[in-house]
Amino acid sequence: MKGLLGIYRLASAALLLVLLSFLGGCASLGQNSIKNDVSAITASGEIPDSELLNVAIEVFDPGSLPDDPQERMGLSEEIRQAEAVFFAVHLKDTLQNSGYWGSVWVVPQGDVMEDLLITGRIEYSDGERLALKIKATDARGIVWIDKTYCETCTRKEREEVKMEKADAFQDLFNAISNDLIAYRLKLKTGELVNIHRLSEMRFAMSMAERPFGYYCQRDKDGRFILTGLPAQDDPMYKRVRAIRARDEMLMDVLTAYYDNFYQQLWTPYQDWRKFRSEELETMRKIRHKALATQLLGVAAIAGSVLLGVTGDDDTARAVAPVREILAAGGVAAIYTGHQMRKDAKMNEEAIKELGESLSSDAGPLLVKVKGDTLRLTGTAKEQYATWRSLLRDIYRQETGSIEDLPQILGQENPELQTKSDTTPDKRPKAKENPSQKDPQITK
Amino acid sequence: MIRQPNFFIILLFLPVLSMPFLVPCPSAQPLDKNELKREIMILSRTREKAVRDLKRNGNHADKNQFVSYLDKRIASLCETLASGFGIKEISGLPCPPVMVFVPSETAKTLPPPDESIKKADTALLRSLGDFDDLLKREQERIENQSMQARGGSEGKGSGYGKSPGGLMAASGMETGTDDGTRGSQERNSEREGGTGKKGKGLSEERGNSQENPSGTRIQDASVPSAKANGPGTLSGDDDIVARQLREAAEREKDPELKKRLWEEYRKYKEGQK
Numbered sequence: 001m002k003g004l005l006g007i008y009r010l011a012s013a014a015l016l017l018v019l020l021s022f023l024g025g026c027a028s029l030g031q032n033s034i035k036n037d038v039s040a041i042t043a044s045g046e047i048p049d050s051e052l053l054n055v056a057i058e059v060f061d062p063g064s065l066p067d068d069p070q071e072r073m074g075l076s077e078e079i080r081q082a083e084a085v086f087f088a089v090h091l092k093d094t095l096q097n098s099g100y101w102g103s104v105w106v107v108p109q110g111d112v113m114e115d116l117l118i119t120g121r122i123e124y125s126d127g128e129r130l131a132l133k134i135k136a137t138d139a140r141g142i143v144w145i146d147k148t149y150c151e152t153c154t155r156k157e158r159e160e161v162k163m164e165k166a167d168a169f170q171d172l173f174n175a176i177s178n179d180l181i182a183y184r185l186k187l188k189t190g191e192l193v194n195i196h197r198l199s200e201m202r203f204a205m206s207m208a209e210r211p212f213g214y215y216c217q218r219d220k221d222g223r224f225i226l227t228g229l230p231a232q233d234d235p236m237y238k239r240v241r242a243i244r245a246r247d248e249m250l251m252d253v254l255t256a257y258y259d260n261f262y263q264q265l266w267t268p269y270q271d272w273r274k275f276r277s278e279e280l281e282t283m284r285k286i287r288h289k290a291l292a293t294q295l296l297g298v299a300a301i302a303g304s305v306l307l308g309v310t311g312d313d314d315t316a317r318a319v320a321p322v323r324e325i326l327a328a329g330g331v332a333a334i335y336t337g338h339q340m341r342k343d344a345k346m347n348e349e350a351i352k353e354l355g356e357s358l359s360s361d362a363g364p365l366l367v368k369v370k371g372d373t374l375r376l377t378g379t380a381k382e383q384y385a386t387w388r389s390l391l392r393d394i395y396r397q398e399t400g401s402i403e404d405l406p407q408i409l410g411q412e413n414p415e416l417q418t419k420s421d422t423t424p425d426k427r428p429k430a431k432e433n434p435s436q437k438d439p440q441i442t443k
Numbered sequence: 444m445i446r447q448p449n450f451f452i453i454l455l456f457l458p459v460l461s462m463p464f465l466v467p468c469p470s471a472q473p474l475d476k477n478e479l480k481r482e483i484m485i486l487s488r489t490r491e492k493a494v495r496d497l498k499r500n501g502n503h504a505d506k507n508q509f510v511s512y513l514d515k516r517i518a519s520l521c522e523t524l525a526s527g528f529g530i531k532e533i534s535g536l537p538c539p540p541v542m543v544f545v546p547s548e549t550a551k552t553l554p555p556p557d558e559s560i561k562k563a564d565t566a567l568l569r570s571l572g573d574f575d576d577l578l579k580r581e582q583e584r585i586e587n588q589s590m591q592a593r594g595g596s597e598g599k600g601s602g603y604g605k606s607p608g609g610l611m612a613a614s615g616m617e618t619g620t621d622d623g624t625r626g627s628q629e630r631n632s633e634r635e636g637g638t639g640k641k642g643k644g645l646s647e648e649r650g651n652s653q654e655n656p657s658g659t660r661i662q663d664a665s666v667p668s669a670k671a672n673g674p675g676t677l678s679g680d681d682d683i684v685a686r687q688l689r690e691a692a693e694r695e696k697d698p699e700l701k702k703r704l705w706e707e708y709r710k711y712k713e714g715q716k
Contacts, residue, residue, distance in 0.1 A: 398560060
């Protein structure tokens with residue numbers, strides 16, 4: 001009976017393995033897979049500038065490596081971090097190619113104030129399957145999409161790649177782009193203009209809170225709303241716009257650094273994906289074959305046992321040679337299966353070696369791009385602080401406001417209050433005190 | 444006796460008195476405000492096209508350089524217009540926002556600012572200028588990196604074909620080295636294809652410039668031989684900005700704009716000499 005129970009357990013485990021290998025793909029990650037051949041929606045004509053929203057994509061969160069050692073095989077933190085930049089840049093390229101957007105930038109993680117901000121997290125990535133959690137929020141604070149996209153790429157998709165145009169997971173990137181376009185198309189021109197103005201005002205507020213705080217406030221749901229606009233020829237507004245032009249140029253430069261990284265990683269990364277999946281495919285085939293052979297062996301041994309248990313002594317004697325052949329064949333099959341598994345180990349080694357090779361390629365590139373972008377954002381942070389201070393000085397001199405003094409002293413000074421009352425602020429005052437943040441500066 | 448000193452005085456002041464009747468030397472910059480405005484609009488249109496190209500075709504350093512050149516030209520023309528004909532003249536024109544608080548304009552439109560505001564404005568302008576310089580240096584750095592990467596990657600495979608191939612050969616698998624090598628070759632040929640396309644573009648350009656009525660001999664002479672080393676690389680004596688200007692001029696269908704762009708190209712080339 002014990003033997004029968006063992007055979008039953010082995011058969012169940014084998015069935016489960018076979019089922020899992022058939023399910024594979026995104027279903028095993030608990031996600032719905034993107035359909036194959038998702039066409040990218042592209043603008044048929046030229047979109048007026050006023051309706052073009054600018055998009056900032058933060059470098060994705062690399063997420064964590066899978067817990068399962070088999071799934072983690074040949075993956076590394078370096079590869080994940082490289083993918084976090086790579087996918088963000090490829091999404092940027094996909095959005096740019098659609099023709100529906102204004103400028104599309106890739107920026108480091110931080111406080112970014114743009115018309116539309118896209119953040120993402122790599123939920124899973126092994127070169128064959130990719131799951132990205134994407135969130136897009138506009139300047140009003142309204143979330144456009146917040147969902148996980150998953151795709152299992154085919155061999156054909158891995159082979160027909162083209163830099164900036166077609167990734168192995170292009171269906172996934174097209175699906176994200178199409179969802180964003182679908183949402184954008186639902187918005188009226190007025191709403192698009194409003195989003196653009198709000199991002200401008202939020203930037204202005206981050207640079208000079210006092211003069212611009214009034215124009216942009218939060219409603220009860222925490223969304224940003226425009227309560228007015230400064231005059232186009234307001235000197236302070238013009239100063240802020242001049243700074244914003246630099247902010248956008250800074251984002252251009254940062255994006256160019258990430259573009260360089262993407263271009264340099266392209267060949268090793270695509271090769272890694274291709275060869276890794278080939279190795280995996282071979283390994284799976286060997287393992288399935290080994291499993292099938294071993295199952296046959298087990299079945300033969302079980303048959304031999306069953307033949308011995310059933311029937312009387314005469315029958316047992318008659319089938320004894322058959323039983324011996326079955327048992328010997330079964331043992332041989334199990335041994336062959338075991339040898340096959342050993343062969344599969346070599347593929348495992350190859351997969352690990354491929355991972356190490358890509359990590360060694362991606363590592364220095366990552367260090368370089370991080371160094372370049374950090375150096376630049378660090379300098380920019382200092383510049384923003386200087387500009388803020390200058391704007392505050394100018395504002396104080398223009399309006400005669402001494403707003404900062406009570407804050408510096410830590411308490412309200414009646415004398416200063418009286419002085420302040422005698423030189424009233426000509427501009428509307430901000431209700432809230434939103435924290436001043438550096439646009440696209442890393443945390 | 445009395446007339447003699449008068450004659451000398453007239454001789455002494457003759458240059459000053461004759462100044463209003465002197466014809467001004469032809470200048471490289473058009474002095475007519477309408478000319479300036481038209482020039483600004485044309486350059487702005489070219490800039491928009493370049494930006495649109497950038498958005499469609501990706502963020503290439505050479506295009507960026509071209510756009511930044513156009514920005515500088517537009518800013519300089521706007522400044523000439525504002526300082527020569529008043530701040531009102533630049534309203535409605537695509538002039539950069541920084542134009543609005545240069546001290547000369549402020550003086551014309553706003554009540555005289557306090558000395559301290561003026562100082563702070565100047566400090567802000569200087570700081571913005573420093574930042575512009577920094578970004579320009581960064582762009583050059585990126586361009587160099589990009590060029591080096593392109594140079595370094597030529598003829599260099601990824602090296603992935605060999606490693607797994609060896610292991611797979613050991614494990615008796617057929618896939619591996621062959622595919623890996625093929626993959627690299629395909630990519631290299633793709634890259635070569637891109638270069639070839641660029642080369643074709645240049646020979647087409649030469650053809651166009653011969654047909655171009657306003658192209659004149661100068662453009663023909665300045666068009667480099669159809670030898671392109673790859674995207675972003677320089678060909679002949681045209682640098683990136685010159686090439687972009689030339690391409691913009693060749694693509695332009697409006698004859699007047701075309702003429703202007705060719706003039707812009709010529710000015711740039713002369714400036715380079």
